[in-house]
Amino acid sequence: MGSDIRYRIDSIGIVGGGDAGLLTALALEKGLDDPEIFVVDDFDQSVPEVGKSTLRYLLTFLHDRLEISPTRLVEEVKLGFKSTVYLKDWCGKEFHSPLGKPLPTVSQVDLGKWVEPTTRRESLSPENEAVFDEFHHRYEVGEYTTLYNELAETPGKTPMVLDDENVFDIQKGLPDASYHFNSESFNRFLRTLCRERGIDLIDDRIEAVESSEGWIDSIAGAREYAADLYVDASGFRRLLMTELGTSLREFDLPVDSAVVATTDVSFDDIVSATVVTSGEAGWFWQIDTVDVRDLGYVYSSEHIDDEAALAEFVETRAERIDPDETRRYRFESGVLETPWANNCVAVGNAVGFVEPLQSTALTTSAKLADRLAMFLGMHGRINHDGVRELFNETTRATWEEIYDFVSLYYKYNSGETPFWTEAREINPGPIEQVESYRASGFCAPGTRASLTRTATDLNNYYLYYLVLQGLGVESEFHKGIDHEPDPAVVSRVEEYTDSVGDRIDDFLSYAEFYTTFHPGFEN
Template structure:
């Protein structure tokens, strides 16, 4: 007999429960048990969240139909992130923007293509993402990443989703219970440790003591097990990532047929940035900021300036967080997943992908017999490295800025840049990022993701001048022209994002 007790619901708890129930095949293995303890007094914040393309594989594995997912979570398609005003503040009506698409460069492995783009005239060459992938044009044209007749979870372009987190939690809960998870609605009252310092049992208000072989802490920032009971130290990322607050809300569209972007908008402001996520029925907005550089009143004014007067008609929620993670996330018979394990910031939707990575690892490493903590060291090594590498990737977005406000100047200070990132930046001044810079199992982002951010932020890679190879130059130009033509054709052929979402939801086409 092996039993698992998950503390906490929400996206982390219910995704963990459903995934493990599916992986461990509870229906055919009655000697395995999964119970989820969820307090009915604690709700889920559903202001609009984003995911990675990995979510498609996760949903498919769980057996959740894509159409059902989109309908029940107010979901839309997400093709990447559009960054506005990160390089510099608006100047004389001019605003800088660049796109980070999910699609890999169409010819990522073509020798000489990126160097050819780097050697082009900076004043006349197209933006990097526009030159290297067709997705840039498709997204800017507000087109969907797939057609209405494509099979579920597939399409000509890579994509993820925007969704309402509260609605997703309910959908995952239904699926987890279908897969055999026992749902206990009760309040956690106490955590009792044994003589060795491990969890002996937890105490709930109505159901009394609850015991398991493995306890999974999905209790959010409260970290009831890993933090309060076991006292595992928290490693702050504030020396590198300064944002620690967000003021969030939902805002209805002006009209039902409003155009629907298929990307997250990340608009920089004086002390952070604002997310703008388009759900099916409304927008999720959030002003992310550093409390060391902006007070709450100024943040409210910043969000109002972005969203307009209609924001006065809706409720806003202030969220506080400390960027960082637990130094050890699996200790004895307890493993933390989600916010209890760590959180960095909303940029690039890393919160959900860290949940996916953790639960997949727990499933693959799960000790069916022997010591329950046998995988702990390996799990901690992999997850710590993944958190560290995400810190560097997120910092990359900030440390290349030319904005003059104190928040941005502090981000450019070399003392605030992780040593590994500084080393890579020094190398990338003379060559573009490549796959040998990264170890796949420790990364959430590929080398071309770094290229999109670097060259979107106009980072200078100084390649040596070479004797003109006319054949190579002509081949590169043909590839770039082909990408442009493919992009134009895709933007013509694919439906608008609004049309596809309305069709999936059974509404008349806009």
Template sequence: MTTQDSIKKILVVGGGSAGWMAALLIAHSVKDKGIQVSVIESETVGVIGVGEGSTPVMKRFFDTLEIHETEWMPECNATYKSGIAFDGWSSKPGHASYFHPFVTMVDNLTMPPFIENVKARLQGADVCALPNKFFLSAQLADSCLAPIADHNFPFFTTYGYHFDAMLLGKFLRKKALQTGIEHIKAHIDHARLDEKGNIAAVSLADGSELAADFFVDCSGFSALLIDKALKTPFVSYADNLLNDSAIAMPTDICDKIPTLTVSTAMKHGWAWKIPLQNRYGNGYVYSSAFTTADQAETELREKIGMLDSDTPARHLKMKLGRVEKHWNKNCLAVGLSQGFLEPLEATALYLTQMTAAIFCLFLEKGDLSEQAQQVYNQEINDYFDGHRNYIIAHYKTNTRTDTEYWKANAANLHRIPDSLKHIFSTWLEGRDLGDEIRRQNIEKYYPIASWYALLAGMGIFPDAEKKTTAGEQHQQYPLGDFIQRCALNFQDHRSFLAKQKPAM
């Protein structure tokens, strides 16, 4: 199989957000080319739906399919997201909490002073270098403002979303059926390979078979095709990322709807708090090597005020890592079947989207050769590893000493990627971090502003007693007043959502 002409039927195995997202992107890519896209979905297999947040790239998905926010957001109880607050990750004075912003056009004006202060702080100057003070999105999140400005505000704002993952999967399925994607309800027993080792068909529980020319494995952690059938090797991230378990619970939401995810450091991991239109999504990501499931659940219930509640908690196990080949023979793995990074930076659907979208570029060119597979797999592996490195940096730079869990994360030197070592050394030596990130060509995974926000937010600076007053002029920027005035162009989040009307 070397060209698109050899494909007449593509079968997506598994539904959920990953399956229907992949099906929609592929069907959009091959429309008018005579290729049938079908999704087979078992009614007996539940959807995991870990995480209820996105990066700003998700907007590109809906824009590609011409699905307006007023159409999908109400159906998924979705809200806007301006960034992520990290509470309690650092024990350094003044850095108990920091904000990782989604960068806006206004930040072209405020980012240079931030970088100047960071450079001065690294030289020992006693100046403010907390990212919260320099980014408009931090002000929007702090004031519960929707990140979409009035028409007279000339700056574009970048944002992500929070949503109910179950409802999102149902919405995407509805849109897929409207576009002519075939929906097959059946349970797959196993896959049958041909004499060349390609997948020939999937065998169903009733003994029948479904054949196709190309298969997309969206079967979740089961990985029915990419693992069980094709035996694709798996690269574990467990050496550097210690968390392997999670608990999820809902709580009521207040009148004000925040526009941020909150990640709070716990004894043996971290807790998320995600605002939807109708509730908060709460969870605890932790390492089972340091605590039990019961202990973790008690700790989460205490945090969210549900200790005496009979609301059930949902326990999940996580397998962190990725396959060596996301595209193997005539199968593409998308979603949890291809790999998973813990939901610290809400990357799950981002990686799902990029995996499908980049494959579509090869499909559109008609190049399905072995060389194309090699190029593709290297690019997707780089996406996974690049995001992994950024997540590792959160744990490696923590300064907590209250539990063995946090000490182990800070002391974790086992196979720290060279890319990350170079970033740390560049930062600590006061060299230009942007130059290093561009040299490594990793800005497409996380922009320069994100790295500055992380390292400055965690307080990776000289000790307080070593500070000088040199460079104090760097902090004399009247940014607070400027950012607050910019925020006057944005509306209350809940009120904005309530006034949304379907696009004409």
């Protein structure tokens, strides 16, 4: 087949039944009219026990795009909540990378109560001056306390509140919070949904791929399978894309390995945040779900060997970790140059991965699955160069923006070990958001940062501001101007900050949440 051939995609074969493959199957089933979809995997194999931390977009995808009831999700999946990535000790610095857009707060505070704004602040309004005053004041005093941060630092609390009808709706609590998933229960839930929605799950292991002139003709395990479009969801093996010879654009990041363990956790100790601390040659994570604490050490194999990394992991954590119960992973950072090649498209880790710091993998899989289904539907399911390149541009831009954002944590670290010193040399090119923050304060959207951002970026422009602040990166703009913020704005910021601790009491504890929404569950 030539690369310019056009034909309609009616059958779709997905290789890999992990979360990325199943989410892609569900998106295609929902977004297309009666497609034939099958997923091939060795479904008898256990799901890798790595905690699933997510970003806010995943809630939109699950509940709005796939129309999964939040109540059903919490009934069938062991989950916790997430309000921030809590950098509890990043080379001696403590700060938060919150979800959503918790700042600015001035227009959201009314007599100490949280209210959602009724109009966009980013418009022609005198309120823009209050937004600037708030950001400049916060820069000068270093005060970034929000409800999201406070929740992250309060074990045992969810971001949920009860309404009169006891309906599970995260919008009534902290609307930009997200989920932590137990990987085994989440994958089992996705399999159930696939079967309910007519997606064929085939228990087989693909061992052979037949191709000609860059197109896949068939795949085979115990038997042979054929489809109009093949989806490679085989993870880092890239079973199909390797056959097509698709190259990987590598990202310059200093970590390539992880050691992982799990322990039990009680309701009172669950933290609604992904907690991160730094080590000698990398960093540690903690992800809590309703009964499991997932722990990991992400490190550089060039700076520490596996045995030394395991020893540091066990010694650093307060929890008792059995070294024999740990698991090791190797990963590579990068994105395929051609995510959709002829009649094969890669998803999940098969198409791209950065590293786990900002919890991007699962959310990005969902977002790109949504885009794939949308692009196919809006182009009559025609497989053509133009449609493929549209998806490829979107995919590359998504992963490149994630790479730029994650690289900030390494470029501007203040660690002193050989690993951290060398990590400051990564990603030498200019990052528009950093340049904007330095030159113009980054407190408004009409800067170079937002003008050059694409709709693929998972991070809003205020998040860059908060992370750069937390890392200690100075803004020449804020530092160099002589400006007195409006005292009324300063007072409102202080009023909001003082109210945060008391308002945490309004949120449900994990014990209260599961008693209300999952009465049969015992912790």
